[in-house]
Amino acid sequence: MLMLLALLTVRGRFDDPDMWWQLKNGQVIWTTHSIPTVDQYSFTALHHAIVPEEWFPELIIYGAYHFGGYSGMMVWLCCFASLLLIAGYVLCTAYSGNAKIGFVGAMVVWFFATVGLSIRGQLIGYLLLIVELLLLHMGRNRNPRWFLALPLLMLLWVNCHGSFFFGLIVIGVYFLCSFFNFRAGGLVCFGEARQKWMLLWALVLSSAAVFINPVGWSQVVYPLDTMLRQPVNLASVQEWQPLTLSDPRGAGLMVLLAAVLVIFLVRRTEVLHLEELLLLAVGSWLALSHQRLAFVFGILAAPVISRLLAPMWDRYEPDKDRIAPNAALFVLAVLVAIFAFPRQASLEKKVYENSPVRAVDYIQAHHLSGNMLNAYGEGGYLIWAMPQHPVFIDGRADLYEWAGVLAQFGQWATLQADPNTLLNKYNIAFCLLERDSAMAHVMPLLKGWTQVYSDQQSVIFVRSKQSPGPV
Numbered sequence: 001m002l003m004l005l006a007l008l009t010v011r012g013r014f015d016d017p018d019m020w021w022q023l024k025n026g027q028v029i030w031t032t033h034s035i036p037t038v039d040q041y042s043f044t045a046l047h048h049a050i051v052p053e054e055w056f057p058e059l060i061i062y063g064a065y066h067f068g069g070y071s072g073m074m075v076w077l078c079c080f081a082s083l084l085l086i087a088g089y090v091l092c093t094a095y096s097g098n099a100k101i102g103f104v105g106a107m108v109v110w111f112f113a114t115v116g117l118s119i120r121g122q123l124i125g126y127l128l129l130i131v132e133l134l135l136l137h138m139g140r141n142r143n144p145r146w147f148l149a150l151p152l153l154m155l156l157w158v159n160c161h162g163s164f165f166f167g168l169i170v171i172g173v174y175f176l177c178s179f180f181n182f183r184a185g186g187l188v189c190f191g192e193a194r195q196k197w198m199l200l201w202a203l204v205l206s207s208a209a210v211f212i213n214p215v216g217w218s219q220v221v222y223p224l225d226t227m228l229r230q231p232v233n234l235a236s237v238q239e240w241q242p243l244t245l246s247d248p249r250g251a252g253l254m255v256l257l258a259a260v261l262v263i264f265l266v267r268r269t270e271v272l273h274l275e276e277l278l279l280l281a282v283g284s285w286l287a288l289s290h291q292r293l294a295f296v297f298g299i300l301a302a303p304v305i306s307r308l309l310a311p312m313w314d315r316y317e318p319d320k321d322r323i324a325p326n327a328a329l330f331v332l333a334v335l336v337a338i339f340a341f342p343r344q345a346s347l348e349k350k351v352y353e354n355s356p357v358r359a360v361d362y363i364q365a366h367h368l369s370g371n372m373l374n375a376y377g378e379g380g381y382l383i384w385a386m387p388q389h390p391v392f393i394d395g396r397a398d399l400y401e402w403a404g405v406l407a408q409f410g411q412w413a414t415l416q417a418d419p420n421t422l423l424n425k426y427n428i429a430f431c432l433l434e435r436d437s438a439m440a441h442v443m444p445l446l447k448g449w450t451q452v453y454s455d456q457q458s459v460i461f462v463r464s465k466q467s468p469g470p471v
Contacts (some may be wrong), residue, residue, distance in 0.1 A: 026062025054121030112298025125161025186271030370429025
């Protein structure tokens with residue numbers, strides 16, 4: 001059921017604009033056997049240093065494309081989305097001791113994960129966060145030696161996604177709580193000397209393991225740089241905006257926190273562990289600050305809410321489970337998944353409808369040359385489909401903020417500066433813009449610019465001297 005839910009959730013999500021430049025990165029790594037550490041796709045930030053934080057997932061994404069085309073990429077997405085939900089189910093089941101309440105926890109993971117289920121390296125990063133929580137649970141409740149697997153996990157994680165930094169924070173929280181042993185009403189903390197020393201070794205070795213990456217220190221501090229030194233990126237990119245109550249995930253966050261609070265106040269026995277309280281606080285702060293981090297909150301909250309709800313299903317008897325109906329349901333879910341999996345033609349149609357495919361054909365057919373200014377959201381596709389034309393900007397907002405381009409482009413796109421200033425500074429020869437953007441209505445009013453192409457999604461303007469005639 002979780003596998004089917006994952007497929008039905010992502011089958012229409014083959015349109016993430018960042019997917020394309022990550023696919024291109026994977027192709028470069030695949031063909032050159034080297035990891036790019038400087039920009040090679042734009043003319044505005046050419047050769048500027050980059051942090052290849054997602055190089056390993058990018059390689060796998062391209063491998064899926066290499067062997068299966070768009071269908072291979074969709075298989076990649078369905079597999080990792082399914083693994084995420086199944087891993088969440090395993091974690092919540094182990095944490096609560098109840099297989100059916102564990103399914104409720106998996107649904108919590110799914111609900112908040114919908115903010116970021118797409119063909120991007122973050123999917124693997126958040127899967128590894130679930131694995132880390134499972135290792136910590138096993139170390140706390142079975143054998144502390146499970147903690148020693150954490151450095152290997154961090155070694156993989158730092159080369160997959162910047163969320164590894166959250167992983168270090170989680171280990172740090174567990175280590176901090178291992179120093180305390182108390183009960184204060186419904187709040188408890190159990191610290192054991194053996195676990196404390198094992199956690200210390202795990203934290204030290206994990207902190208060392210994250211330096212095993214292509215660019216060393218720069219990759220380790222990259223998450224901090226994003227959160228503290230990229231104000232334009234955080235202020236202008238939608239996924240970095242605060243989570244609001246008008247978003248279903250914002251309302252869901254408040255409902256979950258309220259449920260935890262009510263259970264905490266009503267019960268008289270052990271309710272909440274100190275590390276759970278701290279991680280819920282961190283996850284809530286992250287999600288309320290940046291909507292994309294609701295993903296993290298869901299993973300941190302799911303096992304907690306599962307454990308708190310487990311006593312409500314105390315009559316569940318696993319021995320009475322019936323195999324035949326479960327098997328029939330499993331087969332039915334697989335058949336529906338096979339039927340619902342999008343075919344190659346539908347994926348191509350989705351790309352055609354959501355990416356500037358026709359505009360790219362026009363540019364190539366009419367041999368437009370010179371510097372191109374493109375829409376922010378279309379830069380990723382242009383990197384993949386038209387590599388001979390370096391882009392002005394794309395979804396790598398961190399790179400363009402470092403290079404000083406992001407703020408200039410933002411002022412240009414939102415009409416906060418004279419449009420001619422940017423066009424002349426970068427000697428722009430033609431512009432590929434989204435049809436409904438503000439600048440698409442301003443460009444016809446500028447002297448020396450002619451609209452030569454338009455479709456339902458894109459519009460192209462060229463400096464009059466190279467205009468090939470409107471289409």
